[in-house]
Each structure stands twice: as structure tokens, then as C-alpha cells.
Amino acid sequence: MMNNNHLLDRMVSSGIVAVIRKVDPEKVKPLVEAFIDGGVTGIEITMDSEVPLQVIAEVKEEFGDKAVIGAGTVMNKEEAEMAISAGADFIFAPILSKETVEYTKEQDVIMIPGVFTPTEMYIADQWGADMVKIFPANVLGPKFLKDVSGPLSHIQMMPTGGVNLENVHSFMEAGAVAAGIGGSxxxxxxxxQEDWSALQELAKKYVEKAGLVKV
Structure with a gap:
């Protein structure tokens, strides 16, 4: 079993985590395959999707050696527990819950809570979060990341929410280690349309844009 640091590095190595929310379970596997073939290294299945635990387990079984597979929109400890039991490599939350952070870390699973302020970033780090999800990122913008990364340079940031092909480069330039990309x-x-090749090309474009400023 890979340790967390290796998994975390692998998850962010492409700069892109695909946020798969409420997609027909029958289409998730070909979708994930298209994203992985396009270079994406992080796959998030949100807990508000249809049969999310089954989907996480199936995707992890099939693609776990090619990408890091985890759960998103995890609202509390109970959901974290279920997602981890299903095999999730990481837990993403839109909010900051001490109980969820501490439980996830006790299970030795990557924890990335959602934050919106420097204080929340600091608290998340103190509680043991591996990284913070700046959410919703489009409200704060790349300049926020650049400004907070001065005093909080030890905290890794992943903007999520409203990040697209036009602005992902700006977020990465501002100091993001990766970006969570949903609907775009x-x-x-x-x-x-089941146009998996077009989705693979789209993933490739995102990975290229994110990689322009990767060290």
C-alpha cells in the first residue's frame, strides 16, 4: 500500500483532479478512462451522486493503479467512514469539520477540507489536513491564492469551483498545487453523446494548461 505522501504527490502530479458529480453510473467508467488517458491523475466521485459508494469501489478496482480515486462532497464523519470503507484514497469536503478531518487522518487517508478564509486555512492545517480546497475558487480568484500563500506558504492549496480552461493557468501561477475541475x-x-475521445482531448488540454507552470 502506498503511503499518503506518495498518493498525494501522485494525485496532484497532473495538476488536475476531475470532479465527477451526478453522472450516470453506467457512464462513469468510460469517462474515468477518458480522463486518465488524457493525463488526469486525480478522480473524485461526489457523495451526492447516484450509488457513490458502489461507483467509488468499482472505479478504484479498475483504475486504482492508474490514478488516485477518492470521494468528494463529504459532509461529515459518517460519510467519510462510508467512503473510506468503499476504498476512497482521499476525502474532499466543501466545508471544514474537525470531526471529519480528525477521523479521516486517524484512518491514514488523505483529507482535503474546503476553506474560504486564511483563518480556516490555518485551522485546517492545525487539525491535520493534508491540503486545503479553496472553495468556491471563482469567488476569491487567483490573486487571493497569491496573497495568502505569502504568510501561509506551508499550506498547499487546491482551488475548486468555477475553475476552467481560461483561468486554470492563472490559479496554478498563483501557487495552486492542483485544481479541482467539475462541469467545465x-x-x-x-x-x-458518449464522445469519450473528445473528453480525453479536453482532459489533455487541462493537464497541459495546468502543467505550464509546474515546477
Whole structure:
């Protein structure tokens, strides 16, 4: 079993974590395959999706050696517990819950809570979070990341929410280690059309944009 640091490094190595929310469970596997073939190294299945635990388990079994697979929109300790039991490599939350952070770390699983202020970033770090999810990132913008990364340079940041092909480069330039990409990558009409090659190309574009400023 890989340790957390290796998993974390691997998850962010492409600069992109795909946020798969409420996609038809039948289409998740080909979608994940398209993203992985496009270079994406982090796959998040949100807990408000249909049969999320089953999907996490299946995706982890099939693609766990090619990407880091985890759960998103985890609202509390109970959901974290279920997701970890299903095999989630990481827990992403839109909020900051001490109980969820501490439980997840006790299980030796990557924990990335959602934060919106420097104080929340600091608290998340104190509680043991591996990284923070700046959410919703489009409200704060790249300049926020750049400014807070001065005094809080030891805290790794992943902007999520409203990050797209036009602004992902700016977020990475401002100090993000990776970006969580939802609807602009997990493209509804392309999924409906089952245009997996177009989705693979889209993933590739995101990875290239994110990689422009990677050290």
C-alpha cells in the first residue's frame, strides 16, 4: 500500500483532479478512462451522486493503479467512514469539520477540507489536513491564492469551483498545487453523446494548461 505522501504527490502530479458529480453510473467508467488517458491523475466521485459508494469501489478496482480515486462532497464523519470503507484514497469536503478531518487522518487517508478564509486555512492545517480546497475558487480568484500563500506558504492549496480552461493557468501561477475541475471538464453533453475521445482531448488540454507552470 502506498503511503499518503506518495498518493498525494501522485494525485496532484497532473495538476488536475476531475470532479465527477451526478453522472450516470453506467457512464462513469468510460469517462474515468477518458480522463486518465488524457493525463488526469486525480478522480473524485461526489457523495451526492447516484450509488457513490458502489461507483467509488468499482472505479478504484479498475483504475486504482492508474490514478488516485477518492470521494468528494463529504459532509461529515459518517460519510467519510462510508467512503473510506468503499476504498476512497482521499476525502474532499466543501466545508471544514474537525470531526471529519480528525477521523479521516486517524484512518491514514488523505483529507482535503474546503476553506474560504486564511483563518480556516490555518485551522485546517492545525487539525491535520493534508491540503486545503479553496472553495468556491471563482469567488476569491487567483490573486487571493497569491496573497495568502505569502504568510501561509506551508499550506498547499487546491482551488475548486468555477475553475476552467481560461483561468486554470492563472490559479496554478498563483501557487495552486492542483485544481479541482467539475462541469467545465465533466462535460454533460459530451457524456450524453458518449464522445469519450473528445473528453480525453479536453482532459489533455487541462493537464497541459495546468502543467505550464509546474515546477
Amino acid at each position: 471538464l465533466v462535460h454533460r453533453s459530451l457524456i450524453e
